[in-house]
Amino acid sequence: MAFEPVIGLEIHTQLQTASKLFCGCSTRFGAPPNTNTCPVCLGLPGTLPVLNRRAVELAVKAALALGCEVHETSVFARKNYFYPDLPKGYQISQYDRPLATGGALEFEARGAARRVGIIRVHLEEDAGKSLHDGLPDSDRATSLDFNRSGVPLIEIVSHPDLRSAADAGECFSRLRAILVATGVTDGNMEEGSLRCDANISVRRAGAPAYGVKTEIKNLNSFRHVQRALEHEIDRQIALLESGETVEHETRLWDPVAGRTQSMRSKEEAHDYRYFPEPDLPPVQVDAAWIDETRRALPELPDARRLRFIAQYALSEYDAALLTQSSATASYFEATAAASGNPKASSNWIMGDLTRKLNETGTRIDDVPMLPDALAGLIRLVDSGTISGPTAKEVFEKMYATGRPAAAIVDAEGLGRIDDEASVEAAVMKVLGAHADAVAQYRAGKKQTFGFLVGQVIKAMSGKANPAVVNALVRRELDKDAA
Numbered sequence: 001m002a003f004e005p006v007i008g009l010e011i012h013t014q015l016q017t018a019s020k021l022f023c024g025c026s027t028r029f030g031a032p033p034n035t036n037t038c039p040v041c042l043g044l045p046g047t048l049p050v051l052n053r054r055a056v057e058l059a060v061k062a063a064l065a066l067g068c069e070v071h072e073t074s075v076f077a078r079k080n081y082f083y084p085d086l087p088k089g090y091q092i093s094q095y096d097r098p099l100a101t102g103g104a105l106e107f108e109a110r111g112a113a114r115r116v117g118i119i120r121v122h123l124e125e126d127a128g129k130s131l132h133d134g135l136p137d138s139d140r141a142t143s144l145d146f147n148r149s150g151v152p153l154i155e156i157v158s159h160p161d162l163r164s165a166a167d168a169g170e171c172f173s174r175l176r177a178i179l180v181a182t183g184v185t186d187g188n189m190e191e192g193s194l195r196c197d198a199n200i201s202v203r204r205a206g207a208p209a210y211g212v213k214t215e216i217k218n219l220n221s222f223r224h225v226q227r228a229l230e231h232e233i234d235r236q237i238a239l240l241e242s243g244e245t246v247e248h249e250t251r252l253w254d255p256v257a258g259r260t261q262s263m264r265s266k267e268e269a270h271d272y273r274y275f276p277e278p279d280l281p282p283v284q285v286d287a288a289w290i291d292e293t294r295r296a297l298p299e300l301p302d303a304r305r306l307r308f309i310a311q312y313a314l315s316e317y318d319a320a321l322l323t324q325s326s327a328t329a330s331y332f333e334a335t336a337a338a339s340g341n342p343k344a345s346s347n348w349i350m351g352d353l354t355r356k357l358n359e360t361g362t363r364i365d366d367v368p369m370l371p372d373a374l375a376g377l378i379r380l381v382d383s384g385t386i387s388g389p390t391a392k393e394v395f396e397k398m399y400a401t402g403r404p405a406a407a408i409v410d411a412e413g414l415g416r417i418d419d420e421a422s423v424e425a426a427v428m429k430v431l432g433a434h435a436d437a438v439a440q441y442r443a444g445k446k447q448t449f450g451f452l453v454g455q456v457i458k459a460m461s462g463k464a465n466p467a468v469v470n471a472l473v474r475r476e477l478d479k480d481a482a
Contacts, residue, residue: 002205003240005233006213007168008160009116009225010197011175012153013185014126015058021125021152022049022092022280029191033131033145041125041150043088048279055123055152057293059099060285062154062184063121064294066175068103072285076123076277081267085128085144093124093155095274099283105158107174107302109167116171117159123283126151148192154184160199160210165229169222172196177301181326189220196225201246202236211236212246215266216253228253232260304329312342321350327364331371338375341382348374352392356399368402377405385409390463423460427472430455441477449473 020027023040040047063070075097078090103118128146135143156175162168176194180187187194196219201211216232219225231253236246250267251260299307301323308319308329323329332349336342353374357364377398381391386409397408430452431438437448456469 003202003237004205005163005165005229006160006201006203006210007162007165007229008199009158009162009168009171010199011156011172012195012197013062013156013179014193015055015152015154016183016185017052017054017058017152019052020150021052021055021123022150025150027151031147033143033147036147037149042146049092051280051283052152056283056285058184059121059123059154060290060293061182061297062156062179063100063103064290065178065182065297065300066103066105066118066121066156068100068118068121070100070285070290071097072287073097074099074122074283074285076280076283077274078277080273081271083127084142085130085146085149087128087146087149091125091127092277092280094122098122105171105174107170109170114167114171116161119157119159121154121156124153124155125149126153165226165233168198168229169226172225173222174301177324181298181301192220195220198225198229200229200232200236202233202240212248214246214248215250216260217250217263219253224253224255227255227258228260231258235260298326312336312346314342314346318346318350322346325364331364331367334371335375335378338372339378341378344378344382345375348378352395369399373398373404380405380409387463387466423456423468424472426456426459427469427476430459431473431476438477449477
């Protein structure tokens with residue numbers, strides 16, 4: 001009998017705040033180890049946490065964007081467990097009274113609608129980081145960096161509604177797009193701003209009960225989510241088919257080996273001995289604040305994608321790419337409005353501009369070419385002032401210097417040449433240099449016409465008006481043939 005995977009996700013998202021959840025220490029990534037710390041986030045005796053209001057605002061925004069019910073009262077709890085990078089010996093989180101519950105993420109994957117229910121969205125602090133390699137004594141000791149200790153997170157816990165590894169990867173991607181678009185997080189998975197734990201079990205197709213699940217921890221890319229789950233599904237099926245059992249455990253993904261490996265037995269809620277945090281009062285979020293936050297939500301990626309298709313006549317593919325990032329979508333809209341040509345704006349942004357951003361390691365927020373500048377280049381092409389190949393050359397110079405397209409074209413004489421006398425001189429020179437191709441054309445091999453036109457345009461550095469070149473080449477060839 002066939003097996004069916006059952007998958008749920010737990011997404012941990014760092015909130016985009018300047019300071020930590022319960023103290024004023026910086027959340028800046030990349031600081032020297034143990035420099036963004038204080039007695040509060042190190043859990044020293046006698047210290048008291050103070051809740052970061054901005055973190056609550058962002059958590060409420062995330063919950064509303066996912067259609068959750070935000071509760072006017074929620075309670076922090078102590079999640080007790082021992083691990084070296086947890087300085088207090090417990091993590092301040094939320095348990096039986098979280099910030100928000102319910103909600104769902106709906107998307108389309110491989111031509112079918114998907115709906116993944118959200119169980120809860122709750123606030124919690126991050127732990128520190130254990131460093132097992134990269135230091136002189138890493139062969140003998142584990143080092144600890146507490147800069148992340150106390151960084152504000154939300155955890156988004158889904159229902160086990162996913163039935164394939166590919167859908168889980170797509171769900172993680174869609175969640176990230178929503179969280180970034182709303183400004184909740186920067187979504188930088190390499191820096192740890194977004195990571196995913198995946199719960200996976202398999203069962204016989206049609207069986208009502210779930211199988212024994214494993215948890216795969218700390219997946220920090222969409223591809224890792226999909227590959228880790230694909231491997232774990234195959235591993236669990238192989239165990240069951242051979243008569244063995246699946247252990248209820250936490251596993252880690254090894255992307256180099258392409259397999260999961262056991263980390264520890266899986267804890268249950270009672271293992272953490274949750275109890276209400278005595279040093280923090282209940283979190284009060286009044287209904288007016290919730291309504292105000294809901295009204296201020298930006299357009300979400302799926303809604304923006306559908307609008308791009310309808311408003312700008314873009315393809316589903318183009319619209320999906322442009323709306324993966326809120327910054328890219330805004331850049332496109334500004335360029336399209338200034339140029340009057342949405343399709344050309346889309347092509348330039350997804351093509352040459354994205355290539356330059358990747359080459360230089362630049363985010364589109366910091367791109368040296370503003371939308372108005374790119375629009376100016378598009379208008380020069382649309383008006384026939386420059387050709388497509390010349391536009392590519394101008395683009396490179398604009399990106400490098402910040403100069404407007406029109407200024408570069410004027411200063412370097414890159415405008416399209418429409419003057420028949422100039423084009424005719426080039427035509428005659430090319431025809432004289434390619435007598436064999438001319439003879440073949442006149443003998444009936446008409447495909448050489450395109451070759452000759454291309455040679456003229458090349459000889460004129462791509463600046464000749466193609467229509468003028470076509471007309472003059474044909475005139476000269478047919479004139480002598482007659």
